[in-house]
Amino acid sequence: MCDNTPRKINFGPGPAQLPIEVLHNVQKEFFSFDNCGSNVMELSHRSPAFSKIIDDAEKDIRELLSIPDTYAVLFLQGGATGQFSAIPMNLINLKPSQTADYLVTGYWSEKAAKEAEKYGKVNYVIPKQEKYHDVPEQTTWNLTDDASYFYYCANETIHGVEIHDVPVLPNKAQIVCDMSSNFLTRQVDVTKFAIIFASGQKNFGCSGIVLVIVRKDLIGNAMKSTPVNFDFKVQLSNNSMYNTPPTFSIYISNKMFDWSKRQGGIKALEKQSKIKSDLIYSAIDQSNRFYLSEINPSYRSRVNIPFRIAINGVPDEKLEKLFLEEALRLNMIELKGHRAVGGLRVSLYNGITIEETEKLAQLMRTFQTIHCVEAA
Structure with missing residues (x-):
C-alpha cells in the first residue's frame, strides 16, 4: 500500500477485507517466512515449514468449531463452486435412489442444484421462487423419503437470505451445507452435518481455497468418474496435498484462524456480527422506507x-x-x-470492524436527511 493512499473500507462480498493486524503480520513475513529466507508462496508444499502451516491451520479450525476426530478437514481448490460438483460426485451413491433434496433459496443454491443434476436426480424441496425474499415453512417442503443427502445454503450472499437454524429433517437425510458467507460468524454444531464447506475469501482467508469439513464414514463412495482432485478419499489420504495446494491461501487462512481465536473465538465473532448488522438494519428500518429491505425479517442475513x-x-x-x-x-x-438484483449491498464479514460499520450507518442517515429534504 502506498504511503499516501488512505486505506479504504471494503464492504464487498468477496474477496473481502482482511483485518489490518493480519495484513501487517503478513507484510512482516512477506520476504522471509519464519526466518527461512523465502516467501510462503516460494516454499515447497512438502517442506517442514509448510507442513507446520497446514497442520496449525487444521488444529486451529478444529478448536474454533469443536470439530470431532470423526470429521476430516480438507483444504481444497476450485472454490465453493467446485463443491457444487464434488458433493454429488461423492455422495449421490449413498442411497439407491441416487436422489438429492435441494432447498433453493437464492442464486448460489440454485446454481448448486443445477450442477448436481448432471450426476443424479435432484428434487427441489420448494417451488421455484419468483424473488428470493423468504423461505417457505418447513411443513410445506417436499422431501424425498430415501434421499442421499439434503443440501442448503446457510446464507445467500447475493439475495441476503440467511437460514438461522439447522433444519430438522423427518427423513433424517445427510445434511450438506454451503456456509461460504457466514462461516465463522456464528456458533454451529458440526455434528449435525454430513458436510460443511466454505470458500475462503470472505471470513477466513483469501481467494483460492475452499474448506471442506466432511464426516469420515461418508468418504469412499465417490462415483467412478469423479476427477481425482474432487475425490474426498484421495484428498484425505494425501493431507489435502494430492497435488500442489493453494499454499498462500492456506497460509492466510492459518493467520485468520489464529486471529479469530484471539478475538475470543466464535462466540465473540457472533456477537460482533449481530452488533454490525443491527447498525445497518436500524438505519434501514428507521428510514421511513427511504431504504427498503424486502427480505422477511426472520431470514435477514x-x-x-x-x-x-x-x-x-x-x-x-x-x-x-x-x-x-x-x-x-x-x-x-x-x-x-x-447485477442479478441491483440496488446496494453491504457485506459485513469478520474483517469489517464495528467502528467501520458505524461510519456507514452514519452515512446512510446523513444521506437520507439531505436527499429526503431535496425530494420534498
Whole structure:
C-alpha cells in the first residue's frame, strides 16, 4: 500500500477485507517466512515449514468449531463452486435412489442444484421462487423419503437470505451445507452435518481455497468418474496435498484462524456480527422506507444486506448512484448490489470492524436527511 493512499473500507462480498493486524503480520513475513529466507508462496508444499502451516491451520479450525476426530478437514481448490460438483460426485451413491433434496433459496443454491443434476436426480424441496425474499415453512417442503443427502445454503450472499437454524429433517437425510458467507460468524454444531464447506475469501482467508469439513464414514463412495482432485478419499489420504495446494491461501487462512481465536473465538465473532448488522438494519428500518429491505425479517442475513433507496416506495437508481459516489468520497467501496438484483449491498464479514460499520450507518442517515429534504 502506498504511503499516501488512505486505506479504504471494503464492504464487498468477496474477496473481502482482511483485518489490518493480519495484513501487517503478513507484510512482516512477506520476504522471509519464519526466518527461512523465502516467501510462503516460494516454499515447497512438502517442506517442514509448510507442513507446520497446514497442520496449525487444521488444529486451529478444529478448536474454533469443536470439530470431532470423526470429521476430516480438507483444504481444497476450485472454490465453493467446485463443491457444487464434488458433493454429488461423492455422495449421490449413498442411497439407491441416487436422489438429492435441494432447498433453493437464492442464486448460489440454485446454481448448486443445477450442477448436481448432471450426476443424479435432484428434487427441489420448494417451488421455484419468483424473488428470493423468504423461505417457505418447513411443513410445506417436499422431501424425498430415501434421499442421499439434503443440501442448503446457510446464507445467500447475493439475495441476503440467511437460514438461522439447522433444519430438522423427518427423513433424517445427510445434511450438506454451503456456509461460504457466514462461516465463522456464528456458533454451529458440526455434528449435525454430513458436510460443511466454505470458500475462503470472505471470513477466513483469501481467494483460492475452499474448506471442506466432511464426516469420515461418508468418504469412499465417490462415483467412478469423479476427477481425482474432487475425490474426498484421495484428498484425505494425501493431507489435502494430492497435488500442489493453494499454499498462500492456506497460509492466510492459518493467520485468520489464529486471529479469530484471539478475538475470543466464535462466540465473540457472533456477537460482533449481530452488533454490525443491527447498525445497518436500524438505519434501514428507521428510514421511513427511504431504504427498503424486502427480505422477511426472520431470514435477514447478518453478513450480506441488500437494500434499495426509494422515493415514495419506488427504487431510485440516480440516488443509489449518488450514494455510491458519496461513499467512495468517504473511502467506502464495493457497496453496489449484484447485477442479478441491483440496488446496494453491504457485506459485513469478520474483517469489517464495528467502528467501520458505524461510519456507514452514519452515512446512510446523513444521506437520507439531505436527499429526503431535496425530494420534498
